[in-house]
Amino acid sequence: MSPGTVAVYYGGGKLRVLDSRMKMIEVVLRCAICAFGVLAAALIGFDSQVRKFFSVEKKARFTDMKALVFLVIANGMVASYSLIQGVRCVVSMVNGAVLLDKAMAWAIFSCDQALAYLTLAAAAAAIQAAQIGQFGQPELQWMKMCNLYEKFCTQVGEGVVSAFLVCLCMVTVSSISAFNLFRLYGKAKGKS
Amino acid sequence: MSPGTVAVYYGGGKLRVLDSRMKMIEVVLRCAICAFGVLAAALIGFDSQVRKFFSVEKKARFTDMKALVFLVIANGMVASYSLIQGVRCVVSMVNGAVLLDKAMAWAIFSCDQALAYLTLAAAAAAIQAAQIGQFGQPELQWMKMCNLYEKFCTQVGEGVVSAFLVCLCMVTVSSISAFNLFRLYGKAKGKS
Numbered sequence: 001m002s003p004g005t006v007a008v009y010y011g012g013g014k015l016r017v018l019d020s021r022m023k024m025i026e027v028v029l030r031c032a033i034c035a036f037g038v039l040a041a042a043l044i045g046f047d048s049q050v051r052k053f054f055s056v057e058k059k060a061r062f063t064d065m066k067a068l069v070f071l072v073i074a075n076g077m078v079a080s081y082s083l084i085q086g087v088r089c090v091v092s093m094v095n096g097a098v099l100l101d102k103a104m105a106w107a108i109f110s111c112d113q114a115l116a117y118l119t120l121a122a123a124a125a126a127i128q129a130a131q132i133g134q135f136g137q138p139e140l141q142w143m144k145m146c147n148l149y150e151k152f153c154t155q156v157g158e159g160v161v162s163a164f165l166v167c168l169c170m171v172t173v174s175s176i177s178a179f180n181l182f183r184l185y186g187k188a189k190g191k192s
Numbered sequence: 193m194s195p196g197t198v199a200v201y202y203g204g205g206k207l208r209v210l211d212s213r214m215k216m217i218e219v220v221l222r223c224a225i226c227a228f229g230v231l232a233a234a235l236i237g238f239d240s241q242v243r244k245f246f247s248v249e250k251k252a253r254f255t256d257m258k259a260l261v262f263l264v265i266a267n268g269m270v271a272s273y274s275l276i277q278g279v280r281c282v283v284s285m286v287n288g289a290v291l292l293d294k295a296m297a298w299a300i301f302s303c304d305q306a307l308a309y310l311t312l313a314a315a316a317a318a319i320q321a322a323q324i325g326q327f328g329q330p331e332l333q334w335m336k337m338c339n340l341y342e343k344f345c346t347q348v349g350e351g352v353v354s355a356f357l358v359c360l361c362m363v364t365v366s367s368i369s370a371f372n373l374f375r376l377y378g379k380a381k382g383k384s
């Protein structure tokens with residue numbers, strides 16, 4: 001279903017075309033968030049590496065760093081949430097419904113905002129932890145670990161990149177839901 | 193100037209009352225951001241502690257942790273930005289002007305959003321670094337430092353709390369600027 005067809009179906013108004021385009025973009029973004037979120041959580045959650053130091057075996061896991069645990073949980077949450085929201089978007093596209101309910105728009109806006117900030121906070125904390133893991137913090141005698149657990153660190157890096165893509169999409173989606181909410185308070189309506 | 197007087201001056205419309213209230217809130221928030229931002233940057237930037245380990249003197253400074261440097265820079269930036277924006281708000285309140293220029297609204301919205309995410313990322317990274325400093329990460333042989341540099345850590349903690357307040361205000365302000373922007377695209381206008 002191209003945006004053009006939707007516009008005709010809707011009656012050809014400028015607003016309708018904009019609405020259907022926005023909804024298409026929103027569906028694509030929500031699907032991307034879901035995919036990248038699952039990818040990030042899986043890459044980091046299933047990451048482990050065993051190394052032998054003389055006779056001692058040591059295993060690196062994501063649970064060794066609280067920031068990575070937080071990242072896995074946040075990305076799992078945002079992926080599940082985006083799946084639900086994606087289904088809602090598709091259903092409203094098929095029905096041709098336009099979001100006019102303020103309570104619903106407020107709920108979506110609030111959740112999107114909260115999750116955008118949550119995923120960003122999780123990614124920032126993970127990047128900080130990963131940065132210490134990669135380069136160490138010699139002033140504090142925190143030694144870098146990534147020379148020992150190279151495979152583990154590479155996979156964490158891939159997960160963090162994926163989580164960063166989740167953030168970008170989530171930020172865009174939360175702007176779209178802000179648009180959907182606040183245009184309900186349009187200037188033209190308020191004139192007394 | 194109370195919101196009531198402004199409403200009368202504006203003509204008494206519901207929208208005008210809402211507008212003047214929002215502007216008041218925005219000014220208060222922008223001033224709070226400026227104050228807390230300067231406080232956070234100062235608390236962390238001027239924090240240092242010297243300790244003697246046997247004959248070796250060691251100095252803890254915020255530059256020992258990249259996350260704290262990032263936090264100081266981010267809070268300095270957001271404080272300066274909020275000062276400028278606060279002055280703009282006050283001027284537009286005194287003039288009784290309503291923001292109707294889309295380009296300007298987009299610029300303010302984009303800057304607010306960017307700085308809200310930036311301050312949050314900086315705070316999250318600093319909290320992660322502070323958490324390692326406070327509790328260590330024994331699995332990775334990163335030892336806690338805060339038992340050695342107690343005064344330094346307390347002050348960093350105060351700075352982080354202040355930075356967190358900046359985040360909260362910045363998130364609220366960015367919602368207000370989203371409101372100011374997107375209601376310009378009000379539904380009522382778009383009907384063809």
